[in-house]
Amino acid sequence: MFDKSTWIQLPRNVLVGHGVLDELADAVDELYLTGRPFLVTSPTPNDIAGDAVRAQFDDPASVTIETASFESVERVVAAAEAADAGYLVALGGGKVIDTAKMASDSLDCGFVSVPTAASHDGIVSGRSSIPEGDTRHSVAADPPLAVVADTAILAEAPWELTTAGCADIISNYTAVKDWQLAHRLKNVEYSEYGGALSQMTAEMLVDSAESIKPGLEESAWVVVKALVSSGVAMSIAGTSRPASGAEHLFSHQLDRLVPGRALHGHQVGVGAIVTEYLHSGEKGEWRDIRDALGEVGAPTTAGELGIDDETIIEALTTAHTIRDRYTILGDGLREDAAREAAGFTGVI
Numbered sequence: 539m540f541d542k543s544t545w546i547q548l549p550r551n552v553l554v555g556h557g558v559l560d561e562l563a564d565a566v567d568e569l570y571l572t573g574r575p576f577l578v579t580s581p582t583p584n585d586i587a588g589d590a591v592r593a594q595f596d597d598p599a600s601v602t603i604e605t606a607s608f609e610s611v612e613r614v615v616a617a618a619e620a621a622d623a624g625y626l627v628a629l630g631g632g633k634v635i636d637t638a639k640m641a642s643d644s645l646d647c648g649f650v651s652v653p654t655a656a657s658h659d660g661i662v663s664g665r666s667s668i669p670e671g672d673t674r675h676s677v678a679a680d681p682p683l684a685v686v687a688d689t690a691i692l693a694e695a696p697w698e699l700t701t702a703g704c705a706d707i708i709s710n711y712t713a714v715k716d717w718q719l720a721h722r723l724k725n726v727e728y729s730e731y732g733g734a735l736s737q738m739t740a741e742m743l744v745d746s747a748e749s750i751k752p753g754l755e756e757s758a759w760v761v762v763k764a765l766v767s768s769g770v771a772m773s774i775a776g777t778s779r780p781a782s783g784a785e786h787l788f789s790h791q792l793d794r795l796v797p798g799r800a801l802h803g804h805q806v807g808v809g810a811i812v813t814e815y816l817h818s819g820e821k822g823e824w825r826d827i828r829d830a831l832g833e834v835g836a837p838t839t840a841g842e843l844g845i846d847d848e849t850i851i852e853a854l855t856t857a858h859t860i861r862d863r864y865t866i867l868g869d870g871l872r873e874d875a876a877r878e879a880a881g882f883t884g885v886i
């Protein structure tokens with residue numbers, strides 16, 4: 539008997555382009571959301587666009603957070619309840635969006651995603667990535683009801699945020715390989731559509747790499763469209779697997795070892811060089827990943843991340859412990875193998 543079923547949740551309105559922030563209130567109106575809008579943001583995004591958002595609504599309330607954590611989620615939930623919020627508007631980078639996404643799930647209300655940086659593919663996804671102690675949770679949460687990505691704002695953001703977004707997409711190559719491996723070895727459920735969309739998104743971004751240049755709003759457009767597409771792949775799959783494999787485990791471990799040292803996207807990009815080497819060997823496609831990262835101006839070495847070689851080795855050898863997700867790291871990379879892989883690829 540056929541007994542499969544799936545529930546794919548996607549945003550209803552996705553607005554991408556120059557000046558679309560001014561259409562935020564219209565996009566919200568279209569969703570029939572009611573009650574008081576509650577803005578979740580962090581200091582810099584609030585300075586950049588907080589007033590422009592508040593000006594579009596009657597009687598908005600807001601809270602400012604600094605980190606993505608369960609404490610931040612609780613703070614947002616408490617502040618939103620106290621303000622009698624009807625729905626949330628997340629304005630900022632990945633940490634703000636992840637926090638608001640989880641808080642809206644907890645509050646059982648809708649939320650709208652307003653990214654101020656094209657730095658990560660959680661803009662649209664139905665997951666929140668939240669660290670806790672020695673582990674990292676990929677928490678299922680409803681995706682945003684609408685996304686309003688203003689390329690004028692994204693293009694003004696520091697360039698490294700955009701190169702981080704590119705690297706988060708380029709890492710889809712290795713994430714999909716890890717997912718397929720886990721499917722073959724551990725019978726982990728694999729979505730052909732989710733995998734193909736994630737891979738195609740990375741291919742399209744790499745094909746456009748030479749047009750991704752600082753100071754061009756067109757670049758923000760190309761990158762944010764890829765980030766949306768990658769988030770949709772996660773929603774189709776119902777897991778972050780299409781966009782998060784061993785290179786993400788490595789990055790999450792770096793976040794524990796040297797918090798705040800480098801951007802998420804930059805860390806996963808460097809991780810992908812090493813994990814691609816582990817997948818396909820000396821003559822494999824790790825050079826393609828390294829060259830694609832280099833072409834968009836993302837880091838390709840530990841030095842460019844500002845992280846010392848020994849920390850890279852520690853992250854590589856312990857990354858498998860961070861979460862129960864089978865990848866090319868298996869039950870752990872031996873230290874000599876980690877040195878060989880990171881050394882051969884020029885990461886250290």
Ligand SMILES: NC(=O)C1=CN([C@@H]2O[C@H](COP(=O)(O)OP(=O)(O)OC[C@H]3O[C@@H](n4cnc5c(N)ncnc54)[C@H](O)[C@@H]3O)[C@@H](O)[C@H]2O)C=CC1
Binds near residue numbers: 586632657696802
């Ligand atoms: N839920 C999901 O599916 C995904 C979640 N993530 C998570 O997202 C986070 C990474 O996101 P990021 O945006 O890289 O980090 P982030 O949220 O820490 O932002 C990086 C910095 O950029 C600043 N910023 C944002 N917009 C700016 C602007 N226009 N001008 C100047 N500064 C600006 C922020 O204030 C922050 O200081 C990680 O925690 C990662 O795990 C990443 C990918 C997918």
Ligand SMILES: O=C(CO)COP(=O)(O)O
Binds near residue numbers: 666786
């Ligand atoms: O960063 C992500 C995808 O790019 C989300 O992945 P995680 O599930 O590893 O948090």
Ligand SMILES: [Zn+2]
Binds near residue numbers: 786
């Ligand atoms: Zn990521």
